[in-house]
Amino acid sequence: MRTNSAPRIAIIGAGMAGASCAQLLASAGWAVQVFDKSRGVGGRMSTRRLDWTDASGSAHPASFDHGAPCFSAHSADFASFVAQAAGDGLLTRWSPRMAPSSYLPLGSPDLWTPTPDMPALCRSLLAGLPVRTGCAIEALRRDESGWRLESGGTTVDQGFAAVVVAIPPAQAAALLQDHQAAWAQQAQAQKMLPGWALMAVTDEIASAEAPAWDLAWPSSGPLAWVIRDDAKPGRKPQPGLTHWVAHATVDWSQTHLEAPAAEVEAALKQALAQQLGRQPHWHYSTVHRWRYASVPRAAASSISTTTHRWDAAIGLGACGDALGGAGVEGAWASARALAAAINASSKTPLSHDRPAHA
Ligand SMILES: Cc1cc2nc3c(=O)[nH]c(=O)nc-3n(C[C@H](O)[C@H](O)[C@H](O)COP(=O)(O)OP(=O)(O)OC[C@H]3O[C@@H](n4cnc5c(N)ncnc54)[C@H](O)[C@@H]3O)c2cc1C
Numbered sequence: 001m002r003t004n005s006a007p008r009i010a011i012i013g014a015g016m017a018g019a020s021c022a023q024l025l026a027s028a029g030w031a032v033q034v035f036d037k038s039r040g041v042g043g044r045m046s047t048r049r050l051d052w053t054d055a056s057g058s059a060h061p062a063s064f065d066h067g068a069p070c071f072s073a074h075s076a077d078f079a080s081f082v083a084q085a086a087g088d089g090l091l092t093r094w095s096p097r098m099a100p101s102s103y104l105p106l107g108s109p110d111l112w113t114p115t116p117d118m119p120a121l122c123r124s125l126l127a128g129l130p131v132r133t134g135c136a137i138e139a140l141r142r143d144e145s146g147w148r149l150e151s152g153g154t155t156v157d158q159g160f161a162a163v164v165v166a167i168p169p170a171q172a173a174a175l176l177q178d179h180q181a182a183w184a185q186q187a188q189a190q191k192m193l194p195g196w197a198l199m200a201v202t203d204e205i206a207s208a209e210a211p212a213w214d215l216a217w218p219s220s221g222p223l224a225w226v227i228r229d230d231a232k233p234g235r236k237p238q239p240g241l242t243h244w245v246a247h248a249t250v251d252w253s254q255t256h257l258e259a260p261a262a263e264v265e266a267a268l269k270q271a272l273a274q275q276l277g278r279q280p281h282w283h284y285s286t287v288h289r290w291r292y293a294s295v296p297r298a299a300a301s302s303i304s305t306t307t308h309r310w311d312a313a314i315g316l317g318a319c320g321d322a323l324g325g326a327g328v329e330g331a332w333a334s335a336r337a338l339a340a341a342i343n344a345s346s347k348t349p350l351s352h353d354r355p356a357h358a
Helices: 016-027 076-087 120-125 169-176 181-189 250-255 261-276 297-303 327-344
Strands: 008-012 031-035 048-053 059-064 091-094 111-114 139-143 146-151 154-160 162-165 193-203 223-228 241-248 282-294 309-311 316-318
Touching: 008 016, 008 146, 008 154, 016 031, 016 120, 016 162, 016 327, 031 154, 048 282, 059 193, 059 241, 059 282, 076 091, 076 327, 146 162, 162 169, 162 327, 169 181, 169 316, 193 250, 193 261, 223 261, 241 261, 250 282, 261 282, 309 327, 316 327
Parallel strands: 008 031, 008 162, 162 316
Antiparallel strands: 048 059, 091 111, 139 146, 146 154, 193 241, 193 282, 223 241, 309 316
16 A cells, blocks of 8 residues: 555656556555656557648548557466456457468467557556656656656656666666666667658558458568558548558668658658559658667577666666567566566565556
8 A cells, every 4th residue: 555655666668668667566555656758658559649631621630559569478477467458458459351462471479459549558557656748857866865857957856765767778878877887888788670660541442352451561672560550459440541550671770760751751652552552542641760669589688687677775777678578578577577676675565456467
């Protein structure tokens, strides 16, 4: 049970790692306070919402899952978390109709997606907890009264007994540098893979000659994944329109990392048209560059010797996909291991007043 005297802990980052860690620590009696620099929670499990305007001037709402489209459970522990979240209505199994041209059939394990949008899972984990969005933490200071967090050169909050850094390694390094130089160095050395994503609204492409499909894994060309985004579970299709998210391959994204967005958009639209087998009518399109999209799975296990970092002497921890073995599952596993380590080294009241998915 959280009491007025419960120790305060700051969680920096409200993606899968930060949200999971916050929920587990709150369940264990910590007074958590979450910070995220973005407007909402979810991190790379994200959905972009916008309005586009047609030729007659009418506005149309659109949403695109332009980060992680889905995830799988490989470990028994994460499978159990997923099963419980699915039972709670937070996750739905995604069984897309595969494009015939895909180089691989849809295999196992199952693909899961939060509904009605990607951040929904993190929103649920954080329900009832204090979350301050739009707040980029730029420095951590520590003195006899605990940890103080700074943004824009001013203190945003203070008096924390501990801090958890749950942000991608390149950004984490700057916060860790003054307190755990070795962690910062390892974070800086962590390779992250980039990814360009195309978001587009076209006319309906399915016809008697070209049956509908929801997911393509092209065997060649710039695109790795082509997703009919409005056909994912819980999304809202609009008559006569198709919403696409197309992810470029890592190689193509690396080669075009600094290319102008307009050039990338034109190239990815051409690749999508090729995948569709015809030039669609483009109602709307844009691209997003993920400079740090994902962790190479091999690198995650070889660079990291642990799934998380925790320095009990100063009350500083770190978690995230780069430490936990990549992907949404890695972020969750890292957060869970860190929360267990923090609880093992602290004398906080245990409570089960919030439902735990772990
Ligand atoms: C295009 C794409 C496709 C992907 N596909 C898959 C897939 O198929 N399967 C899979 O399992 N995974 C996939 N992933 C990876 C998956 O999304 C991540 O591994 C996982 O979401 C990482 O969670 P995290 O909490 O560690 O980090 P993040 O989700 O990055 O969360 C970190 C949070 O910290 C915030 N933040 C950063 N710096 C600061 C700061 N200084 N102050 C405050 N807040 C800060 C950010 O705004 C963010 O919300 C994909 C990712 C992308 C981008």
